[in-house]
Amino acid sequence: MILNTDGLKPIYIQVAEWIESEILNDNLKKDEKVYSQYKLADMYNINPATAAKGLTKLADEGILYDKRGLGKFVSTDAKQMIMDKRKNQTLKQLVNDLITEACNLEMSEKEILQMVRNAWKGETNESH
Amino acid sequence: MILVLFIPILLMTAVVLMFTFNPGKKKRAGLQGKAGLWMLYGYTFILLLSAAAYLLLPMEGVTSASEAEANHGEEQFPYFYDIFHTGNIEELPDEWVVKQWTLNFDRDELVLEAPENDINVVNIFVEKTSDLEGTIEATFYQTPVSVNGHSVEKQYHPSIQVQEGTLEIYPSNIVQLRYRMFQTEFPFEQFTGDKDQRWGQSVTGSDSALYIKVPEHIQVRSSPNTFNMVTP
Amino acid sequence: MWTMSLTEVQTVDVVKKQIGYKWRAYTGVFMSLVIIQLLGVLFSLNGSGSGGYGRTGYDIMVQYFSGDIIIVFTIFWGFLTALLFTTRAYREDDFSFITNRTSSTISTILFLFVISVIGGFTSLLSGYLLKVLTYILFPEGKTLLISNPEGPGVWIMGLVSVVLIIFMFSSIGYLAGMMIQWNKLFLILLPVLLFGSMTWLAQSGVMVGEYFYQFYFQEKNFILYVMKTIVSTTGLYTFAAFISNHLEVKK
């Protein structure tokens, strides 16, 4: 994932989210050691402190846990926690933005729901 | 004043230093890198070579000027000329004899001529003696000529000729002498040698005389005061 | 994981490194030394004095050759080199690497001593070069020699005395340079003061130049000479070091 340097989202959050997606697509399994802050800094050409901030954020949320002196490891139900978080936080935010945009374009509720249904059909055909 | 004397040297050194120094950011083509060091090593090598060569140079050690003055000086023989006047030339050391002539002369009258004697003044003495018969003896004496104690290789003496009753004394060509004097540098002498005489140089041996012995009966004539008659 | 270690450092080690650094960096010094001395030899080639004598029948020409001028040139070279070493560019060279003012000054002074030794040694040897050259270039005529230094002892004493006098003049140059760095006015003030006072004193009979010459160059007692030069050199260098400690660098 390329860091979006001029976006609104701070770098350390983007790094955290990248680790979450790594966990989601099972590149990082339960109780596996996560990249150290230095490895992350090296990979993303950022300051190790920023990388560390991302890791601590995930640790605070319980997605990662600390082993004294060894680094950070993926907690057992990390995957589930990320899914819930993404549902009621990121997804919710996206929906709100969708609604705001719809109102700007003076669309009725029916029209917007129809668009969602079509998008859902397009998505479901592909994924089966 | 020493300073004034050395201003040109100071300037020249400054120029050279500016030329070789390059402290700032100025670009200086060519004279870069270790040139300086190589020059030093090369130069020192040459110096050592020349020091060795110097030791092999055929040189004659001479004493310093003041010492030379002492032992060759005229003071030893202040009355050089009196001896001639009195005729007892035996007292003179043999090495003072530069040249001796014996000339046949059977006339009763001798004319003595010394042309151009004003330039190279040769003191001429004549002694009438009974133990000569038909010949004239002339001897040229000179106190040893030395340069800073080094006695010269070639010595001067006038030329003498006898022609029909006249004895001609005329100067021969000048003895040309060239010397190089190597002086040791002042640091070597500062604490030992008598430094004050360093630049002094002395050439000794200014007295010379031509002593002519003629048979008793010969009448000697010449233009006024060309010679002195010896009265033993 | 490598931990960054702070290093305690001794002035002595830094000074040693700085002397090596200056030896490699300031090769211009040796270039100017060689050029100066070659010029000195050139100057001395036409003889440092000659005498002609016309005795009855003799025309004697004696030409004197001595390496004195080369030594004098080298002394001035020491003076100027030291003076140039106080310029900002040189001081800043030290500050490209590890230094403080004390180590920079000490290493400069020790370096000046090293080059004084080299200057002294080569200047004495150059006398031989001069004489060999004269022998080769003007072959005619006999070579006479006045009192070679009797033994190695005398030679060593001569070497020590030349080195000390060069080192002393370098301390004069270094102090003059430091005063100029301290305040540019000295650039004019120093020469004016020096020559002014000398001429003024000369009127009232005190010949400073003569006295200075006699005090050092005609001191016959070696020990006394060594003491005189060393004391003056230390005095001058301490004063210069004192000034340099207060100079800022890279304004």
Next chain:
Amino acid sequence: MKAIKCKDLIKRYRRKKALDNLNLSIEENRIVGLAGRNGAGKTTLMKILAGLLKEQSGIVEVYGRRPFNNLFVSANTIYIDDQMNFPSPLTLIEILEEGQRFYYNWDHELALSLFNYFGFHPKQRHNELSKGKESTFNMIVGLASRSPLTIFDEPTTGMDAAVRKDFYRALLKDYLNHPRTILLSTHYLEEMEDLLEEVVLMHNGSIFFHMPMDDLKTYSIGLTGKRTVLEPWAQEKEIFYTHDTGVDDRYLVIKNNLSDKEVEDMKQAGIRFSPVSASDLCVYVTDEKGRERGVDDVFNRSADR
């Protein structure tokens, strides 16, 4: 242990106060950016930290020691600026070798590989280099010395973009292997935003602010929209910069302490949000000529004459 500590530091050049009661403290093993306009006192501060200049008053300590004329500080610090001068007889390689002799942590292998990577010729001389090449070489010396306190004074002057990029990468890589305190003064703050951990902004000889880079990035927010719409919102906010474009559009930079609700309502009102880069913010907050006027006014005024 604190790498750098300054308390009420004052430095005066004749009349002008180069440093005016400056207080700063930087933890060790951090990469810190020093930003500020020309004449803000950056170079003076750095030269004092490197022990080259003497402070008038106040306390300044590098690793607990006063830097001026201090051998310990000099041995553990390196100050790289564009006036680094090396004696001309030394070739570039010889300069690196001198560095190896002097600096205790010097990594000669790193120096040589960087030397070759950036395409230097061993026999070149320092005063023959172009501006960019010279900065690059000085940077190599700075990095290879691995001095516990490495100070770069505008290290990238003259470097082209590619070399600058390599420099940042090399700096980070070597910092990761050998963490040390690195202080960089720069005018290219936007290029270094990911590299720096903290930013110190200097203004008129003192510290304007000193904060981690992440905080600095979210410290302010850019609002664009109709002037009329923006007016009410901007009343009690701390405004850093305003700029009018078009007929009635305005761009505002304000302090980013908006609540989520406010953000929602503003979005509803059609106000667009945009991030403000650290370097832009630094420019805005240190704008002497007053918030509104910009260089355009210079031209506008001449136009309407």
